[in-house]
Amino acid sequence: xxxxxxxxxxxxxxxxxNVAAAERLIREAAGAGATLIVTPEMTNVLDxxxxxxxxxxxxxxxxxxxxxxxxxSKELGIxxxxxxxxxxxxxxxxxxxxxxxxxMFGPTGEIARYDKIHxxxxxxxxxxxxxxxxxxKRGEEAVLARTDAASVGLSICYDVRFPHxxxxxxxxxxxxxxxxxxxxxxxxxxHWEVLLRARAIETGSFVIxxxxxxAHEDGRKTYGHSMIIDPWGRILTEKSxxxxxxxTADLDLDLVRDARTRIxxxxxxxxxxxxxxxx
Numbered sequence: 120x121x122x123x124x125x126x127x128x129x130x131x132x133x134x135x136x137n138v139a140a141a142e143r144l145i146r147e148a149a150g151a152g153a154t155l156i157v158t159p160e161m162t163n164v165l166d167x168x169x170x171x172x173x174x175x176x177x178x179x180x181x182x183x184x185x186x187x188x189x190x191x192s193k194e195l196g197i198x199x200x201x202x203x204x205x206x207x208x209x210x211x212x213x214x215x216x217x218x219x220x221x222x223m224f225g226p227t228g229e230i231a232r233y234d235k236i237h238x239x240x241x242x243x244x245x246x247x248x249x250x251x252x253x254x255x256k257r258g259e260e261a262v263l264a265r266t267d268a269a270s271v272g273l274s275i276c277y278d279v280r281f282p283h284x285x286x287x288x289x290x291x292x293x294x295x296x297x298x299x300x301x302x303x304x305x306x307x308x309x310h311w312e313v314l315l316r317a318r319a320i321e322t323g324s325f326v327i328x329x330x331x332x333x334a335h336e337d338g339r340k341t342y343g344h345s346m347i348i349d350p351w352g353r354i355l356t357e358k359s360x361x362x363x364x365x366x367t368a369d370l371d372l373d374l375v376r377d378a379r380t381r382i383x384x385x386x387x388x389x390x391x392x393x394x395x396x397x398x
Contacts, residue, residue: 125347127331127361127366128141130165134184141158141188146195154198155268156199159329160276165336167337167339168337172254173217178208188224204221205219206220220234221262236281236284263293269295274297276299282317294325300329303341304340307343311330325348332344332361
């Protein structure tokens with residue numbers, strides 16, 4: 120039995136303030152017995168103002184929060200998935216971009232890192248426009264972290280709409296899927312729960328979805344409602360609002376084998392060729 124926690128935050132434009140808030144909640148979760156703790160997307164900073172963001176965002180070797188979270192994992196003896204950090208990258212062709220980077224730490228140091236593959240580029244009927252690709256460089260490969268506690272498949276937010284990523288992680292051995300996010304309110308209300316439960320059911324995996332929530336300093340509003348879901352698609356626990364805080368649940372990893380035995384869709388998966396007929 121593994122006790123897991125999802126941290127819900129309301130990150131702002133101050134990296135130091137966000138890191139301090141995250142540390143308080145991580146310590147609270149560890150104090151509640153959690154040994155696998157997941158924080159949301161953009162734990163260290165959430166800012167749509169590109170000039171302000173990059174004016175105070177170093178490259179990885181200068182990002183002090185990495186050492187902070189690594190030391191915190193060692194001190195508390197936990198596995199810590201920092202849902203993602205904004206990390207400045209070297210300029211390419213005069214363009215400033217960052218990685219949206221998940222980092223996983225354990226009691227002995229860094230275990231894994233994953234850069235978000237699927238970037239959210241969309242123009243909404245409400246007039247809102249989101250272009251993550253203007254500020255972010257996409258990742259190139261999926262990442263599975265094998266630990267003594269469990270095998271953990273890493274992902275970030277918009278990835279949740281691409282089920283093939285999670286099937287690949289599950290086929291590689293993932294028992295737990297982490298889906299840290301900063302979902303907008305309209306898409307959160309419409310799709311958050313159903314997408315998370317679908318990814319759990321399709322793969323027979325636990326899902327830990329740590330979310331940003333509420334009205335942020337940069338003007339955006341995020342949905343919150345962090346969840347932990349079992350391999351049968353049942354919500355074990357949910358944060359019923361958009362306020363910062365923690366949720367915890369005990370994960371019986373035998374349920375992964377049970378779900379995949381009862382519904383062996385991963386084992387029976389087949390590549391599909393589509394034949395197109397012209398009428």
